[in-house]
Structure formats: C-alpha cells, structure tokens
Amino acid sequence: MTSNKTEDFCTLVPIGIEHLRFVHENMNDNRLVDTYPVTIPYSADEAEQYIINEIKQRGIGNRYAFIIKYNDVFAGLCALYDVDRNMKSAKLYYWIAVKFWNRGVATEAVKKIKDYAFNSFNIQQLQTGVLVRNTASVKVLKKCGFVIDKEILNTGQYHDKFIDHRFYEMSTCKDSILTYI
Numbered sequence: 001m002t003s004n005k006t007e008d009f010c011t012l013v014p015i016g017i018e019h020l021r022f023v024h025e026n027m028n029d030n031r032l033v034d035t036y037p038v039t040i041p042y043s044a045d046e047a048e049q050y051i052i053n054e055i056k057q058r059g060i061g062n063r064y065a066f067i068i069k070y071n072d073v074f075a076g077l078c079a080l081y082d083v084d085r086n087m088k089s090a091k092l093y094y095w096i097a098v099k100f101w102n103r104g105v106a107t108e109a110v111k112k113i114k115d116y117a118f119n120s121f122n123i124q125q126l127q128t129g130v131l132v133r134n135t136a137s138v139k140v141l142k143k144c145g146f147v148i149d150k151e152i153l154n155t156g157q158y159h160d161k162f163i164d165h166r167f168y169e170m171s172t173c174k175d176s177i178l179t180y181i
C-alpha cells in the first residue's frame with residue numbers, strides 16, 4: 001500500500017518500564033484490539049503489570065518481548081513466548097500502533113524476531129495463531145515464510161476474547177525454503 005519501505009528501518013529493543021506510556025496509549029484503540037486479545041479500556045496498571053511480567057519472564061527464559069522502533073520512534077511490539085529449548089520451538093505475537101500501519105513495520109519486525117529466535121536459541125520452529133479475518137496479519141506472516149498448518153475454531157485454546165472465531169495455526173521452520181518470499 002504505502003511505498004515508504006526500506007529494508008532496515010526497524011530495530012527491536014527489549015521491553016522496559018520506560019515503554020509504559022507507549023504501550024498504554026496505543027493499546028487503547030478499537031482498531032488495534034479488534035484483532036488483538038486485549039479488552040479496552042486498558043488501564044496504565046494493566047500495562048505496567050504486563051511489562052513487569054514480560055521482564056520477569058525474560059529473566060526466566062520463557063518470553064522475550066521487544067519494542068519495535070521505526071526510524072527510531074516507538075512503533076509497536078513483538079514477542080516470543082512459550083520458548084521451549086528442549087522442543088526447539090517458540091510462539092510469536094505482535095502489534096503495531098495504528099498510525100504506523102501499512103508501512104511494512106510488522107513484516108520487518110517479524111523477520112527480525114524470527115532470525116533472533118532461530119539464531120539465539122537454536123529454535124527450529126516458530127508458531128503463531130492468527131484470526132482468519134486478520135488479512136493483514138496473515139499477509140505479514142506469509143511474507144515472512146509462515147505457512148498455514150491448519151484452520152481451527154477457537155474453543156478456548158487461544159483467547160477467551162475470540163471464542164468461536166476461526167483461527168489459522170501458522171508456522172515456519174528454520175530450514176524452510178519458503179522464507180522471505
């Protein structure tokens with residue numbers, strides 16, 4: 001859509017309490033939470049608890065959340081969770097602040113966090129669930145080498161918020177030949 005796309009405009013920085021205002025303000029947007037498992041109003045306390053938990057889980061080695069900077073401005077968030085070094089697998093989630101949509105930010109950030117997972121933890125498979133109606137996100141994932149493994153009806157395995165919605169389970173493997181099409 002928008003043409004302002006270059007290859008290296010995104011950087012990922014580990015989430016910290018200094019990102020509280022960014023997370024709190026941008027999450028309170030109906031357009032964002034339409035496909036994201038948070039209900040609004042989303043309080044500053046909830047945002048703070050979320051960040052504190054991500055920092056704690058990073059210390060334990062379960063989760064790795066990053067703020068996405070776009071040309072040095074906070075633009076979104078992406079994270080690995082359920083990092084399982086024995087199974088060599090991890091899961092992924094992400095969101096982009098609405099004012100930065102359609103500039104290629106999610107695509108670039110997902111490529112970066114995928115490389116991070118594969119290269120830093122020897123993860124072999126990265127998985128995610130995405131609402132079937134979330135066309136933009138499905139497109140992002142396909143551009144980053146993810147394929148649809150199956151389509152399921154969410155009966156609770158994902159989020160309570162989207163019970164009875166259809167999800168794709170998508171994944172990409174380290175040696176996939178479908179990367180970065």
Ligand SMILES: CC(C)(COP(=O)(O)OP(=O)(O)OC[C@H]1O[C@@H](n2cnc3c(N)ncnc32)[C@H](O)[C@@H]1OP(=O)(O)O)[C@@H](O)C(=O)NCCC(=O)NCCS
Nearest residue numbers: 001035036095096101102103104105106107130135136137
């Ligand atoms: C989904 C989301 C992450 C995409 O972020 P983004 O930075 O805008 O994504 P990108 O710009 O990298 O790519 C989006 C692609 O989808 C396309 N797109 C956007 N809206 C679309 C729509 N309604 N229908 C079809 N394609 C659409 C864009 O044109 C772009 O494709 P292109 O590169 O071929 O032009 C963002 O919309 C978001 O944060 N949504 C709310 C939270 C969410 O859904 N998170 C993901 C949960 S799995």
